Amino acid sequence: MSTPTPATTPKTTSPSPATSGSALESTQGKTTIADGVVAKIAGLAAREVHGVYGFGSGAARAFGALTERIPGGRSSSTQGVSVEVGERQAAVDLTIVVEYGVGIAELARAIRRNVIGAVEQMTGLDVVEVNVNVVDLHLPSEDDGDDAPAPEPTPARVR
Known part of the structure; x- marks a missing residue:
């Protein structure tokens, strides 16, 4: 028996989806993930880290605070988070506010x-x-005092 020479070995020009190394592609189909989904995951994961006070610029935070106070409004888990999502890769940009005293x-x-x-x-x-x-x-x-207890009422003076 002879060993095949490189000239007789079959060659493939591109990897098949099942062997491309991506968990999002297979012979049975392709999965795509929206930028907003990745942004939510990234925002929630960043919020879990001690020392992160908030996200976004001052204007974005003020707008977010207003939105939370409107009935039915809710805070955005993607405020201060932007992402670029490709077929196999993602890049994340976070804009944060840090608690004083934390090593940046x-x-x-x-x-x-x-x-x-x-x-x-x-x-x-x-x-x-x-x-x-x-x-x-x-x-x-x-602190804007939202979490602080209300001050005790001052007793009226009797004359």
Whole structure:
């Protein structure tokens, strides 16, 4: 028996979908995931990281606060999150507000780990980058008082 020479070995010009390495393609069909789905996953995963106070610019946060107060309104889990989704890869951009006292470099690493893990596990997409844009720092004295207890009423003076 002779071994086949390279000239007699069959060659394939492109990988078949079943062997392309993507969990989203098979011989039985193709799965596509909308940008909004990936943005929600990324936003929720980033919110889980301690030290993230909020998302988006000041104007976006103010608009979000108004939306939450309208009956039937709800906060957006994609505020401050933008994504680009391809057939096999995704890139995520986050615009965040950081709690004062938190190390920003370590926070960004933790956000990247959490977002990449969640998006890749839930979607099968390869996350090629997670950009973290810190636009503000939240100081404890800046709380708007919504969570603070109402002040005690001052007793009326008797004359």
